[in-house]
Amino acid sequence: MKLFTFFKNLNIVGNVKIALRALRANMLRSSLTVLGIVIGVAAVVALLSIGKGATSSITDSVSSMGSNLVSISAQMRFGPGGVSSDASLYYSDYQNIVSTVSGIREAVPSYSARKTISSTTRSSNASVTGVTANYLDVRSYTIAEGRFIAASDYTSDNQVVVLGSQIASDIFDGLAPLGRKLTIGGKDFTVIGVFAASGSSTGMSSGDEVVLIPLSTAYDKVFGTSAMSNGKRTVSSIYISASSADVVDSVISDSELVLRSDHGLTLDETLPFSVSSQAQALETLSTVSSTLTAFLGAIAAISLLVGGIGIMNIELVSVTERTREIGLRKAVGATQRIILTQFMIETMTLAVMGGVLGILLGSAIAEAFTLLGLITAKITIDTLVLAFFSAAIIGIFFGIYPAYLASKLRPIVALRYE
Amino acid sequence: MIEVKDLTKIYTLGGDEVRALDGVSLKINDGEMVSIMGPSGSGKSTLMAILGCLDIPTSGQYFIDGQEVEKMNEDELAFIRAHKIGFVFQQFNLLPRTDALENVMLPLVYDGTNPKERMERAKAALELVGLGERLHHHPNQLSGGQQQRVAIARALVNEPSILLADEPTGNLDSKTGAEIIAIFQKLHRERHQTVVYVTHDPFTARHTERIIHLADGQVKSEEIVAEPLIANPFRQKDEADAKKMEVSK
Numbered sequence: 001m002k003l004f005t006f007f008k009n010l011n012i013v014g015n016v017k018i019a020l021r022a023l024r025a026n027m028l029r030s031s032l033t034v035l036g037i038v039i040g041v042a043a044v045v046a047l048l049s050i051g052k053g054a055t056s057s058i059t060d061s062v063s064s065m066g067s068n069l070v071s072i073s074a075q076m077r078f079g080p081g082g083v084s085s086d087a088s089l090y091y092s093d094y095q096n097i098v099s100t101v102s103g104i105r106e107a108v109p110s111y112s113a114r115k116t117i118s119s120t121t122r123s124s125n126a127s128v129t130g131v132t133a134n135y136l137d138v139r140s141y142t143i144a145e146g147r148f149i150a151a152s153d154y155t156s157d158n159q160v161v162v163l164g165s166q167i168a169s170d171i172f173d174g175l176a177p178l179g180r181k182l183t184i185g186g187k188d189f190t191v192i193g194v195f196a197a198s199g200s201s202t203g204m205s206s207g208d209e210v211v212l213i214p215l216s217t218a219y220d221k222v223f224g225t226s227a228m229s230n231g232k233r234t235v236s237s238i239y240i241s242a243s244s245a246d247v248v249d250s251v252i253s254d255s256e257l258v259l260r261s262d263h264g265l266t267l268d269e270t271l272p273f274s275v276s277s278q279a280q281a282l283e284t285l286s287t288v289s290s291t292l293t294a295f296l297g298a299i300a301a302i303s304l305l306v307g308g309i310g311i312m313n314i315e316l317v318s319v320t321e322r323t324r325e326i327g328l329r330k331a332v333g334a335t336q337r338i339i340l341t342q343f344m345i346e347t348m349t350l351a352v353m354g355g356v357l358g359i360l361l362g363s364a365i366a367e368a369f370t371l372l373g374l375i376t377a378k379i380t381i382d383t384l385v386l387a388f389f390s391a392a393i394i395g396i397f398f399g400i401y402p403a404y405l406a407s408k409l410r411p412i413v414a415l416r417y418e
Numbered sequence: 419m420i421e422v423k424d425l426t427k428i429y430t431l432g433g434d435e436v437r438a439l440d441g442v443s444l445k446i447n448d449g450e451m452v453s454i455m456g457p458s459g460s461g462k463s464t465l466m467a468i469l470g471c472l473d474i475p476t477s478g479q480y481f482i483d484g485q486e487v488e489k490m491n492e493d494e495l496a497f498i499r500a501h502k503i504g505f506v507f508q509q510f511n512l513l514p515r516t517d518a519l520e521n522v523m524l525p526l527v528y529d530g531t532n533p534k535e536r537m538e539r540a541k542a543a544l545e546l547v548g549l550g551e552r553l554h555h556h557p558n559q560l561s562g563g564q565q566q567r568v569a570i571a572r573a574l575v576n577e578p579s580i581l582l583a584d585e586p587t588g589n590l591d592s593k594t595g596a597e598i599i600a601i602f603q604k605l606h607r608e609r610h611q612t613v614v615y616v617t618h619d620p621f622t623a624r625h626t627e628r629i630i631h632l633a634d635g636q637v638k639s640e641e642i643v644a645e646p647l648i649a650n651p652f653r654q655k656d657e658a659d660a661k662k663m664e665v666s667k
Contacts, residue, residue, distance in 0.1 A: 014527060025515055328511045331472055332572065333500025333528035335493050411499075412472040415511065 041358025130218025327414025351395025
C-alpha cells in the first residue's frame with residue numbers, strides 16, 4: 001500500500017508525458033542522443049552474438065574430432081632452427097603405455113613428416129602420416145570410397161595410401177582416385193581409399209589434406225633412418241581412445257607416469273611431452289574464445305559509454321535551457337523529488353528508446369552476418385537482456401547528475417535565470 | 419494571515435554585502451488588499467520572493483496562518499507553495515508549448531488533486547478571469563493581458579490563503595494593467611481573497627486599502643487609503659486616448 005502511494009506520488013504516467021513533450025520539442029537533438037545509445041547497444045548485441053556464434057562453431061568443430069581422445073606428442077619448440085622437440089617419443093613408449101595403462105580402448109601410434117607426393121601430372125609437398133589399422137577408432141573420419149588400411153597391409157608392408165578428399169582431387173586433377181598410382185618419397189603407392197570431406201581442421205593441417213599409409217611401410221620404405229633416434233623408432237603422436245569419459249583423467253596421469261619411467265624423469269622434472277585430452281583442448285579453446293567475446297563486448301561497451309555521455313550532455317543543456325521552467329514548477333509546489341523524477345524519466349525514456357532500437361539494429365546486423373555466411377551469429381536472451389539493462393543503467397547513471405542539479409535550484413534563482 | 423518580524427536578507431556580491439532587506443516587520447490580515455511600493459532597489463521584490471516562499475531570509479521570522487516558515491525544510495516549503503500561496507509574476511512565466519488550461523492545472527498536479535477535478539477547477543479559474551473561451555490557446559496565441567490573466571488563474575486555482583503579485587502590471591499598458599487590477603479587486607470584493615501586490619506606480623497602489631512604503635530594505639511608512647480607487651479599464655482607455663489626442667494636437 002505504501003509502495004502504491006509512493007508510485008502514485010511519483011506520477012510516472014504524467015512524467016512520461018512531460019518527458020515526451022520536452023523530447024518532441026527538440027526532435028533533432030533527441031534523435032541524435034538516442035542514436036548514440038542505439039549504436040552502443042547495437043554494437044554490444046551484434047559483437048556479443050557474433051562472438052558467441054564463433055565460440056560455438058569452434059567448440060563444435062573440436063568436439064567433432066572424436067570423444068574421449070587423449071593425444072600424446074612431443075612438445076614442439078619454435079626456435080631459430082625451425083620446429084624441434086626436446087625429446088623423442090619412441091615406439092616403445094607406445095608399447096609400454098598400451099601394456100601398462102588400464103582404461104584404453106584403442107591406441108594408435110603415428111609418424112608424420114613432410115614428403116613429396118606425385119601423380120603422373122602433379123606433385124606436391126604433403127604431410128604423410130604412418131598409422132595403424134585401428135586409426136579410425138580414435139579419429140572420426142569417414143571413408144567415402146574404397147577401404148581403409150587393413151591389418152594385413154600393416155603386417156605385409158603394403159604400399160597403399162588413403163587420401164583426404166581435397167588432396168585426392170588436387171593430385172589427380174579431379175579424376176577418380178581409387179586404384180590410381182602415386183609416388184611418395186619416390187616409392188610407388190596405390191590409392192585404396194578416400195575420406196569424405198570433413199571441413200574440419202586441427203590447427204595446422206586440414207582434415208581433407210591427409211595422406212595416410214601403414215606405419216610399418218612408413219618406417220621400412222618411406223622415412224627410414226629419419227624416423228629413428230638413438231637407434232630406436234620414434235613416433236610423432238600417440239592417440240588413445242579411453243574406454244569411457246570417466247577414465248580419461250586416469251589414462252592421462254598413468255600415461256605420464258609411464259613416459260617418466262621410460263625416459264628416466266623424476267616427478268619434479270618437466271615432462272617434455274604433451275599429454276592432453278580433447279576435453280582439455282576444448283576447454284582451452286572455449287576459454288580463449290570467451291575471452292575474445294568479452295573483449296569484443298568491452299569494446300562495444302565503450303561506445304555505449306560514449307552514448308551515455310551524450311545523454312548527460314544533452315540533459316545538462318536541457319536543464320540549463322529550462323531553468324525558468326524548473327523555477328516555475330517549484331514555485332507552484334513541485335518538490336525536489338518530483339523535479340528529480342521528471343528529469344530522470346526524461347533520460348530513461350531516451351535510454352529505453354535507444355535500448356529497444358539498438359537491440360533491433362544489433363540483431364539485424366548479427367542476422368546479416370549469418371545470412372551472408374560470414375559467421376553463424378548466436379543471439380541469446382541474456383545478450384539482449386544485458387544490452388537493454390546496460391542502456392537503462394546508463395540512462396539512470398548519466399541522468400542523475402543533471403536531474404540532481406535541476407532539483408536543487410532555488411525557485412527564485414531559477415526564475416530570475418536569463 | 420501573514421506576519422514577518424525583523425526580516426533581513428543579505429546577498430554577497432563580489433565580496434560586498436548587500437542588505438536587500440534590513441529588519442522588515444509587517445502584518446497582513448486575511449481578506450486585506452495591500453500594495454507594497456518603493457523605488458527600485460528598495461527590496462520589494464526580495465520581500466515578495468520571501469513571502470512567496472521562493473527564497474529564504476537570512477534572519478527573522480515569517481508566519482503564515484500561524485506556521486513558522488523560515489524553519490521549514492525544502493519539502494515543507496514546497497507544500498506551502500502548493501497549498502497556501504498563489505504567485506503572479508511580472509513576466510507571466512507561463513510554460514510555452516502548453517495550452518492555457520494545462521498551465522492553470524499545473525499547481526494541482528503537484529498538490530495531489532485527481533485529474534478530473536484538476537480540469538474542472540482549472541476551467542472555473544479561467545472563467546473567473548474571463549478566459550473561458552480560450553482554454554486551449556497557447557501563450558504565444560494570447561496577448562500580454564490575456565497571458566497575465568492565465569497566470570492569475572494559475573495562482574488562484576489551488577485556492578491560496580494569499581495571492582502575491584510582483585509588479586503584475588509592469589509589462590502591460592495602462593488599459594490592460596487596469597483590467598488586471600480590476601480582476602484583483604473583484605477577487606478581493608467577491609471572494610475576500612487576500613491580495614498583496616508590488617508596484618512602483620502610485621496610481622496603481624491607490625487601488626488597495628493599505629500601502630506599505632519600502633526604502634533601503636526597511637519599511638518607511640504605512641498609509642491607509644481611505645477610499646481606494648475602483649479600476650475601470652474603459653475609463654483608463656478614455657484617458658489614454660485623451661492623452662494621445664493632446665499629444666497629437
